[in-house]
Amino acid sequence: MSRMGRVALAWAVVGLVMLTVGACEAGEGLVVGDEADITSASGTEDDAFGSQPKSDATDDSSGTPPAPEPDIAGPDGSEPSGEDAASGGCPPGSGCFGEPCNENSDCQSGWCVDHLGGAVCSEPCEDKCPDGWSCESVGGSGTDLVYICVSNFTNLCRPCTEASDCVSAQGVEDACVSYGEEGSFCGGVCGDESPCPEGFACQDAETVDGVPTKQCVNETGICECTEKSENLALFTECSRENEFGVCTGMRVCSGGGLTACDALEPAAEVCNGLDDDCDGEVDEVSCDDGNPCTEDACAGEGGCTHTELLDAACDDDNACTFADQCVGDACQGEPLVCDDGNPCTDDVCDEALGCVYEPNTAPCSDGEPCTMADVCAEGACQAGQELSCDDGNPCTFDECGGDLGCMYKPLDGSPCDDGNECTVGDVCEEGLCTSSSLLACDDGNPCTTDSCDPSAGGCTYKNNQIPCDDGSLCTSGDLCAAGACVPGKVVVQCDDQNPCTNDVCDPNSGCTHLALEGACDDGNQCTVGDTCVNAMCVASEMAICDDKNPCTFDVCDPSTGCSHTAQDGFCSDGNACTVGDMCAGGVCVSEGMAACDDQNPCTVDSCDVELGCVHSPSPSPCTDGNACTTGDSCQGGVCVAEASIICDDGNPCTVDSCNSQVGCLHTPSEGPCDDKNACTTGDSCQAGVCLGDGALLCDDGNPCTLDICTVDGGCAHEPQPGGCLDDDPCTVGDTCVNGACVPGDLLACDDGNPCTADSCGPGGQCQHLPTDEACDDGNPCTAGDHCSDGFCKATSMTDCDDAEICTQDWCDVEMGCMHTPNDAPCNDGDACTVGDVCANGTCAAGEQALGCSDQNPCTVDGCDPLIGCLFDALEGPCDDGDVCTEGDSCVAGACVGETVSCDDGNLCTTDLCDVEQGCAHEVNELPCDDGSACTANDTCDGGACLGQSIECEDGESCTDDFCDPAVGCLHPSLDGPCDDGNSCTVNDACGDGACQPGSSLNCDDGDACTTDSCDPTSGCVHTEIPDCCAGVNGQVEFSYTGAVQQWTVPDCVSSVTLTLRGAQGGGSQGCSGSEDDGGLGGLASGVRAVSPGEILYIYVGGAGTQGNGDNNSGWNGGGDAGQYGGGGGGGTDVRTVSGDLNSRFIVAGGGGGGNTGCPNHAFSGGSGGGGTGGDGDAGTQTWTPAGGANQTSGGSAGSNCSPGAFGAGGTNGGYHMAGGGGGWYGGGCAYAAGGGGGSGYVGGVTQASMSNGTSTGNGSVTISW
Secondary structure, three states: OOHHHHHHHHHHHHHHHOOOOOOOOOOOOOEOOOOOOOOOOOOOOOOOOOOOOOOOHHHOOOOOOOOOOOOOOOOOOOOOOHHHHHHOOOOOOOOOOOOEOOOHHHOOOOOEEEEOOEEEEOOEOOOOOOOOEEEEEEEOOOOOEEEEEEEOOOOOOOEOOOHHHHEOOOOOEOOEEEOHHHOEEEOOEOOOOOOOOOOEEEEEEEEOOOOEEEEEEEOOOOOOOOHHHHHHOOEEEEEEEEOOEEEEEEEEEEOOEEOOOOOOOOOOOOOOOOOOOOOOOOOOOOOOOOOOOEEEEEOHHHOEEEEEOOOOEOOOOOOOEEEEEEEOOEEEEEEOOOOOOOOOEEEEEEOOOEEEEEEOOOEOOOOOOOEEOOEEEOOEEEOOEEOOOOOOOOOEEEEEEOOOEEEEEEOOOOEOOOOOOOEEOOEEEOOEEEOOEEOOOOOOOOOEEEEEEHHHOEEEEEEOOOEOOOOOOOEEOOEEEOOEEEOOOEEOOOOOOOOOEEEEEEOOOEEEEEEOOEEOOOOOOOEEOOEEEOOEEEOOEEOOOOOOOOOEEEEEEOOOEEEEEEOOOEOOOOOOOEEOOEEEOOEEEOOEEOOOOOOOOOEEEEEEOOOEEEEEEOOOEOOOOOOOEEOOEEEOOEEEOOEEOOOOOOOOOEEEEEEOOOEEEEEEOOEEOOOOOOOOOOOEEEOOEEEOOOOOOOOOOOOOEEEEEOOOOOEEEEEOOOEOOOOOOOEEOOEEEOOEEEOOEEOOOOOOOOOEEEEEOHHHOEEEEEOOOEOOOOOOOEEOOEEEOOEEEOOEEOOOOOOOOOEEEEEEOOOEEEEEEOOOEOOOOOOOEEOOEEEOOEEEOOOEEOOOOOOOOOEEEEEEOOOEEEEEEOOEEOOOOOOOEEEEEEEOOEEEEEEOOOOOOOOOEEEEEEOOOEEEEEEOOOEEOOOOOOEEEEEEEOOEEEEEEOOOOOOOOOEOOEEEOOOEEEOOEOOOEOOOOOOOEEOOEEEOOEEEOOEEOOOOOOOOOEEEEEEOOOEEEEEEOOOOOOOOOOEEEEEOOOOOEEEEOOOOOOEEEEEEEOOOOOOEEOOOOOEEOOOOEEEEEEEEEOOOOOEEEEEOOOOOOEOOOOOOOOOOOOOOOOOOEEOOOOOEEEEOOOOOHHHEEEEEOOOOOOEEEOOOEEEOOOOOOOOOOOOOOOOOOOOOOOOOOOOOOOOOOOOOOOOOEEOEOOOOOOOOEEOOOOOOEOOOOEEOOOOOOOOOEOOOOEEEEEEEEEEOOOOEEEEEO
16 A cells, blocks of 8 residues: 555544544653543644654653553464564563553553553554554654554453443444353454454353344453553442342452452342342332231331231131131131031031031931831931841740830740750740749769759769768868768878877867976977976076177077177277277277376376276476476476576566566566666666666667667667567567577477367467367277367278178277188078088088989989079889879879779779778778668668668658658648749749749849840849940959959940059067057059050059068068068059059059067058158167158168169068068168058049058959949
């Protein structure tokens, strides 16, 4: 192109883009600004382009340092670099092409132009520029046009809000492209002929106005701020979007780049005076709380308000209410009653639909008496089955009619058959088949079972084997055999185990016990001199068990005799020279010797075993503790001084005296004196020193200085030795040292007693105040030593029990607890050893093995260490040693054989088998038949059958009975009232020799739920009508069985009343005849809702028994006890689950066991029941009784025993223990005192009540409904 052509094109460009030239002062460069002006370095307002730029960049007078290298594309599309500039002769950083600039003077070319939203140095061109640049003409110096490289992407990535923010220097309006939530930035027109700079892509984009376009877009999706953008604080709009809406904000270029978007986070609209969802509307949300009884409104910042609408009509959306009205802030209505009076519908109310009448299939009555089992169907009562009126009675005409239902018309006088072969003369009367008489079958023989068997056609007489009486009082076990009474093999044993009687037997009178005389043994080891008196063994006196040892508890056991059990406690060893005597291992042991030192130097201290401490006078030297005496000596046991000391110090200004604690005292005095000093006049005593009152006073008030007047008229204070007082009475021996009074030693107040606090008090008197600190009395056999009243005293004895039966535990005052091995009997835990004995402190097995031979050929004998003897059964043949058996074999561990038959066919001989001789046939007196119709009970006599006259009484009150020898008994008829044997007739009368039936028995029981009929044998029968519940009531009693019982709730019963009584605790009886009863059981009652078929489990408590060393606890929770103590009574309870204590819903507590010992003392057990069981009794004894149980815990343990637990009383089978009563919680057990009562419980019933101590003996349960 010619130069003229380029000039013309330049002016055309100027006209199109409307370039504006800015003026600047002479010598200053011009930077392409926000208006995208392109000017010369020295242009003015009058020059469109200004003068040609300077070629020497060093002439820049602004002094502005070079800017950092720009982020712009070079001529090849890459960023221009210093090397590119250097290759053209431009040193990097000196304003070369593409380097950042702020004004024209920053560039060697003198042209600073816009590029990529910032400013960089350009360069002159002829017709070509690097990619992304165009060679354009601009106004230079004068009127010449200058061609320089102008950026094709002036504003690329510059923040914008609309297209006008992106107009380039050439006047091209690049698009303002949306970058999503990042904001909007200027793009650049691009295409095949106009590629984008590096880092940008030419792609389809959308402007902020929503117009699709093809623009250069940053590939990272983010545009960074340039320095120019930051200086101009350019901004772009941004947004935040979520499911609630879109909120807009701003992002501004600042020193740190684009600020974060300040748009609010869209939120659900609420009533708060704000546009939460950024839709341009404020508080458009509804404040409806869904409550028809509030008026809802939005108060802006105050939030939603809900004002109550009092008494307004409303709808609670419940079809089961009507007349709905606001009450407070709630809509309430009256309940709708849905009863339609139809028993064949279930009337319910549905909150959505209202009343609903659902047809049911319940039993009903259709009003027709001749139908039964009516049932509801499709909402109406449908007739059931036709009522059958056949009562199976041949003596009635049965039909159903009218409103009466079944009717039964009697067919009196008709013959009938009652089906009983043992009756005769059956006839219908008043609707019943009655017989005229019963068949008499009694043969008068006790060894036959007489009966009438209808199936056998009449009387039967079967021989029995029941016990009988052979008439001899000296035999027992008589049995019927072959229809006769045979004497028993067992001869009555008349031994009454009384050594004072001679026991014999007489067949007619039986056992006789004739009194004897002489010595005897009453079996009680606690008595002596036993003698027979009036057939009784009577003791003359009790055995004396006192061993005179205060350290043993002496008691007599009737079974074993005297025992002497070691016991703890205080004692006296008989030696006045020992102290702290205590029982240990059955021996009285002292804790040490008595302290006889009386702290008197004038006595000789010793101890006499009978008199105790002895203090004899001594002539020894001594000190009387008085510092004012001298020459002290002992005289008659007292320390006596010889003379007083002289305290004159020769000082006229002190009053000399003596203190018994510190010795001489020199107290300053007042008055005239002579200080022997010529330097003073008017001398007088001052502070113990003679001083003059002349012009010169030299007294310094210090007793430890010598104050003098010197010849030159001055004072001198020379230290002087000697004693002084430091004004502290608790120091002694104060002395002057170097002119000062130095305190002496502290007054010695330690009395050597750890239980006193020693100090010096006012006036120099020692104080010894008692303390209450812990101390050590030096005795290892005491514990809990503590200071008391100035002495170290023990509070208890050391427990030396090592719980080992094979050691003797005691305490040595020097060495402490000792455990000496003993040789006492013991148990080594092996059931197969006997005679176990302690050796070397452990239990050793006895030398003998347990004898396990049972002499039984049908067992294998062995021993298990845990169980003891075992006898395992064998099988096979054996010999029982009895000739009267045969085919002997082992069965279940026993040798069993079948009895040998010795029957000789003669009724008048008794066939026996002797174990030595075999079968024997002895003449007997058995019944037989002598052929006479008038004899009965015919008996064998001497081998012959002899009869006795029979009794012809036929049991029929309507006959006169006598006997004909040929035919036997005859029974002519009589008249009068009688009993026909039919329980269904009344007012029977004799007729034709038989008792004729009277009128029919009225069996109507008035119960609508029973069908009433009569059975000839048992009388009225009342058969329950199924599913009928009218008038149901009843009662059942449960007494003690020692096992769980159960009761099934009958039909139609929905609630029951229960009354429970707990068992009484066991009584006790002491060796001296003293006795006391156990505590009475408690009472609990209440009402329980039940369901038919439900099973209740009944636990009836058993009474405790007197202590005898065996298990004597009452069943169901009573605590065990030992000798002299009574067992606790068992609690009585009802449960829903067998064996589960937690399922108990009502409980009556058992009484605690009583306790009696030796000597005579008796203590009652605590009563059971109530919310809290009674405490046991201890009388005046020191032993602690057991506590009664309450609703949350067992009764507390008494002395040496255990507390009660849930469902069980405290238990201890040891000597003198009384068991606690069972109950909801059990009472505690106690030693030598009464056991506590168990508590009751009524938490599972209504109308509940409980009371203590109302029941004696075993418990009981009564259920009524």
